[in-house]
Every structure is written in C-alpha cells, then in structure tokens.
Amino acid sequence: MKKVLRGLGSIVLVLIALLMVVAVYARMHDGPVRAFAGGTLDSGPWNDSHGIDWSFAADLPTLELQLLEPPRSRTVWMIHHDGKLFIPCGIPNFTLWKKWPHEAVANGEAVIRIEGRRYAVKLVKTDDRDEISAVRAGLAEKYDAAAPGAEEAGDLLWIFRVEPRQADA
Numbered sequence: 594m595k596k597v598l599r600g601l602g603s604i605v606l607v608l609i610a611l612l613m614v615v616a617v618y619a620r621m622h623d624g625p626v627r628a629f630a631g632g633t634l635d636s637g638p639w640n641d642s643h644g645i646d647w648s649f650a651a652d653l654p655t656l657e658l659q660l661l662e663p664p665r666s667r668t669v670w671m672i673h674h675d676g677k678l679f680i681p682c683g684i685p686n687f688t689l690w691k692k693w694p695h696e697a698v699a700n701g702e703a704v705i706r707i708e709g710r711r712y713a714v715k716l717v718k719t720d721d722r723d724e725i726s727a728v729r730a731g732l733a734e735k736y737d738a739a740a741p742g743a744e745e746a747g748d749l750l751w752i753f754r755v756e757p758r759q760a761d762a
Contacts, residue, residue, distance in 0.1 A: 650673055670735075
C-alpha cells in the first residue's frame with residue numbers, strides 16, 4: 594500500500610511540476626497558450642479601432658486579450674452586437690483564478706488580437722440593461738451557455754464593451 598501511495602504521490606508531483614513549467618513558458622510566450630495566461634501580444638500588425646464595425650469577428654469563437662497593466666494575455670469569448678464588441682466574464686469575483694476583470698475595471702487599457710491583427714482598445718464595464726440583455730442572448734446562442742438571470746448577473750457575469758483607444762507609439 595505504501596508503494597502505491599508513494600507512486601501516486603510521485604505522479605502528482607510530476608504533474609504539478611509539468612503544469613508549472615507550462616505556466617512559466619506561457620508567460621514568456623507571445624499571447625496565451627490554451628488555458629494558460631500568456632505574455633504580451635507582440636506580433637501582428639496594428640489596426641485602428643476607431644469607427645470599426647466588429648461584425649467581421651461575429652462568428653469567431655475567441656479573441657486574445659492583454660491588459661496593459663499587468664501585461665498578461667488570455668483567451669476570452671466575445672459577442673458582437675449592433676456593430677460593437679463585448680467581452681463577457683463569468684464568475685468575476687472568483688479572484689483565486691480571475692483577477693483580470695478587476696484589473697480591467699481599474700484600468701481598462703488593453704490590446705486585443707483577432708486573427709493575428711492587434712487593436713488598441715479600452716474595456717469599459719457596462720451596466721446598460723439593453724447591452725447586458727443582448728450579450729446574454731448572444732452567449733446563449735453562440736456558445737450554448739446559460740447566462741445568469743438579470744438579478745444575479747452583477748455577481749456572476751460582468752460584461753465589458755470594447756471601445757477605441759489610441760495605440761501607444
């Protein structure tokens with residue numbers, strides 16, 4: 594029995610070490626690596642986000658998002674509605690895993706990368722009921738994901754509207 598437990602313990606330690614190596618690698622990588630937060634979004638041409646109709650991204654499942662502070666990237670869902678782009682964040686108060694929504698509220702300056710093209714943007718948490726309803730419906734349709742009801746959406750679902758920002762030189 595001791596040998597079995599020792600063997601299982603060794604396997605768990607190897608898996609933890611492997612996850613740590615992948616996490617460190619991802620932080621040095623240009624963009625996120627699957628579920629692991631990545632480094633800054635360095636590659637891809639810059640595109641102007643002013644006056645853009647985001648409908649070209651409507652059918653894409655995800656985009657890469659990097660906040661300027663702290664400079665980490667992640668893969669997130671996106672919803673297109675009425676020419677605007679929205680980034681939903683489920684369970685934003687689970688700060689053990691998700692710190693980015695609170696960081697975005699503090700300073701929403703960000704870079705998004707869609708199909709290899711980068712855009713300087715600002716994330717603005719929306720409280721607009723019409724936008725929230727539209728994004729909730731979009732989540733249900735696009736991802737087959739049940740969004741929380743309006744009364745609990747504030748605690749379980751934050752929605753960020755993507756707005757234009759001048760790219761840093």
